[in-house]
Amino acid sequence: MIDLNSENFIKALSVDCVILGLEKGELEVLLYKRLSSPFKDQWALPGGFVRYNEGIDDASKRILKDFTGVENFYMEQLQAFGEVDRCIDSPYGRAVTIVYKALVQTKKFKIHLGPDSGETKWFNVTKIPDLIYDHNRLVEETLKSLKKKIKYEPIGFELLPAKFTLSQLQKLYEAIWNVKFDKPNFRRKILHMNILIKLDEKKNGVNHKNPTLYKFDKARYNLLIEKGILFEM
Amino acid sequence: MIDLNSENFIKALSVDCVILGLEKGELEVLLYKRLSSPFKDQWALPGGFVRYNEGIDDASKRILKDFTGVENFYMEQLQAFGEVDRCIDSPYGRAVTIVYKALVQTKKFKIHLGPDSGETKWFNVTKIPDLIYDHNRLVEETLKSLKKKIKYEPIGFELLPAKFTLSQLQKLYEAIWNVKFDKPNFRRKILHMNILIKLDEKKNGVNHKNPTLYKFDKARYNLLIEKGILFEM
DNA sequence: TCAAAAGTGTTGTCCGTACACCCATGA
DNA sequence: TCATGGGTGTACGGACAACACTTTTGA
Numbered sequence: 001m002i003d004l005n006s007e008n009f010i011k012a013l014s015v016d017c018v019i020l021g022l023e024k025g026e027l028e029v030l031l032y033k034r035l036s037s038p039f040k041d042q043w044a045l046p047g048g049f050v051r052y053n054e055g056i057d058d059a060s061k062r063i064l065k066d067f068t069g070v071e072n073f074y075m076e077q078l079q080a081f082g083e084v085d086r087c088i089d090s091p092y093g094r095a096v097t098i099v100y101k102a103l104v105q106t107k108k109f110k111i112h113l114g115p116d117s118g119e120t121k122w123f124n125v126t127k128i129p130d131l132i133y134d135h136n137r138l139v140e141e142t143l144k145s146l147k148k149k150i151k152y153e154p155i156g157f158e159l160l161p162a163k164f165t166l167s168q169l170q171k172l173y174e175a176i177w178n179v180k181f182d183k184p185n186f187r188r189k190i191l192h193m194n195i196l197i198k199l200d201e202k203k204n205g206v207n208h209k210n211p212t213l214y215k216f217d218k219a220r221y222n223l224l225i226e227k228g229i230l231f232e233m
Numbered sequence: 234m235i236d237l238n239s240e241n242f243i244k245a246l247s248v249d250c251v252i253l254g255l256e257k258g259e260l261e262v263l264l265y266k267r268l269s270s271p272f273k274d275q276w277a278l279p280g281g282f283v284r285y286n287e288g289i290d291d292a293s294k295r296i297l298k299d300f301t302g303v304e305n306f307y308m309e310q311l312q313a314f315g316e317v318d319r320c321i322d323s324p325y326g327r328a329v330t331i332v333y334k335a336l337v338q339t340k341k342f343k344i345h346l347g348p349d350s351g352e353t354k355w356f357n358v359t360k361i362p363d364l365i366y367d368h369n370r371l372v373e374e375t376l377k378s379l380k381k382k383i384k385y386e387p388i389g390f391e392l393l394p395a396k397f398t399l400s401q402l403q404k405l406y407e408a409i410w411n412v413k414f415d416k417p418n419f420r421r422k423i424l425h426m427n428i429l430i431k432l433d434e435k436k437n438g439v440n441h442k443n444p445t446l447y448k449f450d451k452a453r454y455n456l457l458i459e460k461g462i463l464f465e466m
Numbered sequence: 467t468c469a470a471a472a473g474t475g476t477t478g479t480c481c482g483t484a485c486a487c488c489c490a491t492g493a
Numbered sequence: 494t495c496a497t498g499g500g501t502g503t504a505c506g507g508a509c510a511a512c513a514c515t516t517t518t519g520a
Contacts, residue, residue: 009244010283051241077312080313085288096289183499184485185482398472417512421508442516445472
């Protein structure tokens, strides 16, 4: 039988969370400044080692809660990263990390101070500072995955408030893909999918015609998927 | 500093490979029968623990090579699986595994006997025996992912010989999705994508009109992707 | 000459695109 | 009354589904 305690196998398995939110139509990621060594005073992704008594999904939820104080946001595993030289010069030696992507509604909470964090801040994804280890790359890969995934799954709604206007939705796609859509065509396309519920409510206080609010119809979406009708933007 | 050698953290990190191939138009998965305990004489996915001196992708390639004798096939990480009770009653205790999906051309090699394997066999994906741990589930998740991915990425070609007919390609999609396509429409659709090179060669020895052979034009595909033109079946 | 699969042609419908246009609201 | 975005209408073109049809091959 193999001896996993020998030096021939890996000891360090961590989880890192790329927590994404929207602020003024721009995509932002949550980072924290480390209070203690290693890498004291440097910015990093919220993360931690996987404990023996928690599943990897649980670990990611624990970390999200520690840093935001809230639970029940959209969270999904991206993938594991474990090149042979990853973190090789850290005090813990070579480490494999499992990256989770979280999509949150920033309005729903105030930032907490996580364990070991002196400061926790939202950064525009186009202006991310140098992070520890390969964390910059982990963010990049997560953004790449988001761009792909949002085309075929309605996960964009996770970033918006429960009630939103069609313009907000359009701006979300435009921000993530860095494109511009024709408004009439965007409206027709998304409405034609039959996955939005038009509310009897309008957003007011804006100096133009008050836009109608909509919400995502998850039940309807699931029904369509069952029937084999796919979402596609 | 955290003590990763304590009992509070995970020791066992493995890689499991779901190796898929085509046989007579049907999808098959490579399994082996274990020679030694634990789970002697039971069927399992090719896999093994990640060594300290190899990356996780390297580990998956090592395993593929051990079981097929060949390298350089399409291989891609699916994701990590690590519920808190996964393999909890194995001799190694709780284990996290990273699953890789390999798409291979079965004609290109003869099956080897991997380390610890008394028998190695292709199984039709609809007739998979009971496997150890959660390996049945790992296969299911891989197939689900393949079905999704094959719609938006031209990975199906990895399962076919380098030179193939349009009918072979059509049957591949029909097998994976369990659907039927209209032949003329399928031809036009795939040819219209401009990612196939028509060869000056025909497949003969068949008792009907000899079909033209094609090959996948990877350079062209990459060019189209750069331009933002997406593959979609 | 027949079965089987290769391969072409045609037609109607639906959907995306482009763009012109009117509507409500606060300043 | 004007700027701003909300929201509708229309016309063109391309892609896809359905299905009829011809061609080539081995048995």
